[in-house]
Amino acid sequence: MVKSAPVCKSESIGEYVEDVISSLPPDERIIELSEFLEAFGDSSRIKILLALSKHELCTCDISAITGLSVSAVSHQLRVLRDKKIVKYRRDGRNVFYSLDDEHVAAILETAMKHIRERR
């Protein structure tokens, strides 16, 4: 049996490679995961999320707190809404946003711990 692709020796030797492959979730799930975590990869959104971790806030408040334009905030809130990272409720003219669940706060918390400890 001839190997067509040029692969390294350790790959042929280590049978753990097969084990790892079969332990991976399907691509679809991996894409879902990365699209969710992608939302945390921007400083404007992190600022918004940190603010929301303290208090339920309307779009305009978030703009005042973060220093971003109302439009920029709204665009980012749409991203966060679509990815089910924040939830919202309308109250009169205002729309109030809050974190979707405890996992979102947990990720921010763990990430901050990592940053703090890696110095």
Add this chain to the structure above:
Amino acid sequence: MVKSAPVCKSESIGEYVEDVISSLPPDERIIELSEFLEAFGDSSRIKILLALSKHELCTCDISAITGLSVSAVSHQLRVLRDKKIVKYRRDGRNVFYSLDDEHVAAILETAMKHIRERR
């Protein structure tokens, strides 16, 4: 006292806005946070990290496991190294990678829980 900027009423009413502002970390810390979490926002990197959460692996093994080219893997490993998300050690011709600490695995775990529960 006149307000120069056009801000919404709820911002003027709610004194919590000031509280939230002062609770936010400095911008520098927020950028650090987002740059760290940015690394989780790509399906190739997530695949690599999930693989590494199972086993220490060399570049070539990661390529075989993920189906990405060796070059693409190496470029992504550089990103993950720079952000202190993976660590590495050279052994002969191979360079073996592993997750930097338990926080990295924790973030992946929490994110997977979120995905699973939000359906």
Add this chain to the structure above:
DNA sequence: AACATACTTGAACAATTGTTCAAATATGGT
């Protein structure tokens, strides 16, 4: 109905991203 406030949206734009390909570097074996 007319107006002000709160928010959302779409188009446009510069800036950044991830991959490929070719070339370079590093290590070990002969």
Add this chain to the structure above:
DNA sequence: ACCATATTTGAACAATTGTTCAAGTATGTT
């Protein structure tokens, strides 16, 4: 010294991103 293997790197490219600006929708007040 030479060759093969393992990995890294740089340039190039299409694709995606986040912001701004202007225009839109939604709600409450008069």
